[in-house]
Amino acid sequence: MPVKPPRGGGTHVDVPGSSNRSVEVDTSLPGPSGRRGVDSGITLDNPHSRAGATDIDVIHPAPAVVVQTIPAETRLPASQPSLDHYVVNARAILPEINSEGLRVFNKRTYADVAGGDLVLVAVDPQTGLHRARRTSELLLGPVMLRDADSGIWYQREVVEPATRAQIKQYFPDSTDQHADDFIARFSDKDVADVELKRIQLGLPQLGSEHVSIPNHQNHVPESHEISEAFGMWTRLRQLYKWQGEPDQRVYNDGRLSGFKLDINLTLWPVDKLLSLKFNSVVSLTLRGHAPLNPEVFFAQFPNIESLTVTSQLITRRSFGASIYERAYSRFNMDSRFTEQLVKLPRLRELSLQDCDLQDDFSLRGMTRLQVLRLGRIQAARLSYYPDDLRAQLFLQHPSVVLLTDPDISGMTELRVLDLTGAGIHRIPIGLDADSGPSSLEILRLGDNALSVAPSLKAMTALQELDLSNMGLDRFPEGITNEIPGKVLNLANNRITSVPESVELRRGFNLIGNPITDPASLRRLIRARIKTDSDIWLGAESNDLSANLWLQHVPAGEMPKKLELWDSVGHLSSRLRKLSRTPEFHVEYPLLQRRVWWFLEVYVKADASEKARMTDILINEPSPGKMLDRLEAAIREYDAGRQNQPQHHLPKRPRLD
Known part of the structure; x- marks a missing residue:
C-alpha cells in the first residue's frame, strides 16, 4: 500500500548544531493564541519560498499606512490582516536578538511576537517603520511596534499624532515653530519617532569640534570665508534637525515640504558627513567647485527636488608670496555627476548657471523635470566651429562657449525651459516636434545665436516666450490671440514688419527691431494708446541740436x-x-x-x-x-x- 504523507504538512529540517538525525518540525502557522494549521506559504525548506527570497531593501510597499495626523486612539480599519497570516515557528534555527530587537537569518529579518512566535518583517522605505510580510508576496502588511519593556513586537492598532512634547523630548532647544514644522512633515507619532532617533544618533558628527575647512584649487580661505564655513556648519546642524529659518522654508501645494540650503563648495568638507542624510533639504544650491564623489554626495541629500549649480568668487593666494588673485570657481560637471542627477527620484527643477560641462553632457533620462534652466554654460566644443562663427559668437556673447545641443525629448512634464545665454546654435532637440512639451508654460531662448524660432503650434499652454537678441527677421509661427498668453519678447532682433494676423497686445515687446513698414508703425501707435505701454521703440537719434x-x-x-x-x-x-x-x-x-x-x-x-x-x-x-x-x-x-x-x-x- 502507498505510504500516506504526514498530516499537517510536516517536513524535515536540519537544525544547525544538532545531531545528524532528521528532526520533524511542524511548520504550520500558529496564531497568537497558539493554534496550528493556518497556511502562510512560508517554510524554510520550501524551494518556492527560497527562490522568492529577495533583499528587503528593494521591496515595494503597499499603501497600508497613510502617514497623516489623525485623532488619538483612532482605530485602524477592521479589514487589517491578522498576524495569524504572518507568524512562523522557527525560533530553533534563528540567531539571537540583535540591538534592534530583531533576528536576521539568510538576509531575512524576524520579530518576536507574543506566544513565542515569529513574524517576518521589512522596513517600509516611505516611513522607516517595520511591517510584517510574507515571502510569497511583495506587499507589506501591518505596522509592527516593539514594547520597550518586554522586547516583544506587536501589531499597531492605533495611529497617534505627533506632538510638540515628543519633539522637545529629543531636542529641548526646539521652538514651537520648529516642532510644528517637523510635525507638518511627520504627523504620525511612530514615524516621527523613527526620524527623531535617526537625527539624535547622527547629530554628534555636526559638533563645532568637527568643523573642517578644506583647501580646494590652491585656495587658502580668508577670514570671512572661515566665518562662512562655521556658519555653514551651523545651518547644516539646524537643517539636520528640521529647524530651518522662515526664509529657508519650501512649500508644495501650500504644505511645508522641506528647506533650502546654499553650499559654498570651496569650503565644503568632501571627506566629512559621509554617513549623514539631510532629509529636510529639498532645494539645494551649489556654488563653486569641489572634487565631489557624486554617489556619496547625493546619498546625503536623498530628497532633492530643486538643484542649482553656479560659480563662486574666490581669492587665490600664492604660497610663499603675497600674490592675490580674484577668480571664479566653476563647477566641472562630468558624466558621473549627470548620471546621479538622473537617479534622483524627486528632482523636478534643474538650473545650471555659469559652470563647465564636458562634451558628453546629456539631459537624456531626466524625463521628470518640470523646470530646466541652462545659462552661461561653457563646454569644450569651440574648436569644432569655423573661425568666423567663433568670432561672431565671442563678439555677441564674450563669456559664452558653445554648449552641446540639449535634448529635451521625452520631457513631457516640462513647464519651464530657460536657455537664456546658453550658447546654443540650434533649436533644442525635441522642442519643435509635434510631440514636444505641450505643457510648456515658459520658454526663454534669448541671447543665443539662433536665426530660426521654434514653432508654437503645439505649445498650447505657453504663457511666456522670450526670443530676444537672437537675430530673427520674422515673427515665429503659431502666434495667436491666446498664444503666448501673457508675454512675447522679440526685442533687439531684425524684424521689419508686424504680420497683420498678429494682434498687438499688452505684454508684447518689439523694442530694438528695425521696423520700417508704415502700416506696422501706425498699428504700434494705436497699440501703445490701447495698452498704455511701449510695444516698440526704435534707435535713438544722435542729434542733440534743434535740427532734430x-x-x-x-x-x-x-x-x-x-x-x-x-x-x-x-x-x-x-x-x-x-x-x-x-x-x-x-x-x-x-x-x-x-x-x-x-x-x-x-x-x-x-x-x-x-x-x-x-x-x-x-x-x-x-x-x-x-x-x-x-x-x-x-x-x-x-x-x-x-x-x-x-x-x-x-x-x-x-x-x-
Whole structure:
C-alpha cells in the first residue's frame, strides 16, 4: 500500500548544531493564541519560498499606512490582516536578538511576537517603520511596534499624532515653530519617532569640534570665508534637525515640504558627513567647485527636488608670496555627476548657471523635470566651429562657449525651459516636434545665436516666450490671440514688419527691431494708446541740436525757434528720446508741432508749473507717454489756457 504523507504538512529540517538525525518540525502557522494549521506559504525548506527570497531593501510597499495626523486612539480599519497570516515557528534555527530587537537569518529579518512566535518583517522605505510580510508576496502588511519593556513586537492598532512634547523630548532647544514644522512633515507619532532617533544618533558628527575647512584649487580661505564655513556648519546642524529659518522654508501645494540650503563648495568638507542624510533639504544650491564623489554626495541629500549649480568668487593666494588673485570657481560637471542627477527620484527643477560641462553632457533620462534652466554654460566644443562663427559668437556673447545641443525629448512634464545665454546654435532637440512639451508654460531662448524660432503650434499652454537678441527677421509661427498668453519678447532682433494676423497686445515687446513698414508703425501707435505701454521703440537719434525738430520749417521762423531752443537747451537730451517713437517716423509733422508748442509753454510757465513738467521729463520712462503726460499737465494746470499750437492737432487714431 502507498505510504500516506504526514498530516499537517510536516517536513524535515536540519537544525544547525544538532545531531545528524532528521528532526520533524511542524511548520504550520500558529496564531497568537497558539493554534496550528493556518497556511502562510512560508517554510524554510520550501524551494518556492527560497527562490522568492529577495533583499528587503528593494521591496515595494503597499499603501497600508497613510502617514497623516489623525485623532488619538483612532482605530485602524477592521479589514487589517491578522498576524495569524504572518507568524512562523522557527525560533530553533534563528540567531539571537540583535540591538534592534530583531533576528536576521539568510538576509531575512524576524520579530518576536507574543506566544513565542515569529513574524517576518521589512522596513517600509516611505516611513522607516517595520511591517510584517510574507515571502510569497511583495506587499507589506501591518505596522509592527516593539514594547520597550518586554522586547516583544506587536501589531499597531492605533495611529497617534505627533506632538510638540515628543519633539522637545529629543531636542529641548526646539521652538514651537520648529516642532510644528517637523510635525507638518511627520504627523504620525511612530514615524516621527523613527526620524527623531535617526537625527539624535547622527547629530554628534555636526559638533563645532568637527568643523573642517578644506583647501580646494590652491585656495587658502580668508577670514570671512572661515566665518562662512562655521556658519555653514551651523545651518547644516539646524537643517539636520528640521529647524530651518522662515526664509529657508519650501512649500508644495501650500504644505511645508522641506528647506533650502546654499553650499559654498570651496569650503565644503568632501571627506566629512559621509554617513549623514539631510532629509529636510529639498532645494539645494551649489556654488563653486569641489572634487565631489557624486554617489556619496547625493546619498546625503536623498530628497532633492530643486538643484542649482553656479560659480563662486574666490581669492587665490600664492604660497610663499603675497600674490592675490580674484577668480571664479566653476563647477566641472562630468558624466558621473549627470548620471546621479538622473537617479534622483524627486528632482523636478534643474538650473545650471555659469559652470563647465564636458562634451558628453546629456539631459537624456531626466524625463521628470518640470523646470530646466541652462545659462552661461561653457563646454569644450569651440574648436569644432569655423573661425568666423567663433568670432561672431565671442563678439555677441564674450563669456559664452558653445554648449552641446540639449535634448529635451521625452520631457513631457516640462513647464519651464530657460536657455537664456546658453550658447546654443540650434533649436533644442525635441522642442519643435509635434510631440514636444505641450505643457510648456515658459520658454526663454534669448541671447543665443539662433536665426530660426521654434514653432508654437503645439505649445498650447505657453504663457511666456522670450526670443530676444537672437537675430530673427520674422515673427515665429503659431502666434495667436491666446498664444503666448501673457508675454512675447522679440526685442533687439531684425524684424521689419508686424504680420497683420498678429494682434498687438499688452505684454508684447518689439523694442530694438528695425521696423520700417508704415502700416506696422501706425498699428504700434494705436497699440501703445490701447495698452498704455511701449510695444516698440526704435534707435535713438544722435542729434542733440534743434535740427532734430527743424525739418521743413520755413526760413522765416528759423531765428525764433533757434532762440527758443537755446533757452531750453538743458531739455534736449530728454526731448531726443521722442526720436524712438513710431510717431517720429510716420507722424513727424504732427510730433514736430507738439514739441515746439510744449517749449513755448515751458519758457512762459511759472516756477511751480516748470517743476511739474521737469519731473515728468526726468521720471517718465516711456517716450511716447512722456509728451502725452506733458500736454495733459499743461491743460490741467490752466484749464482756460488758449495758447494752443499754431495748427490744431488732428484727431487721434481710432482704436479699432
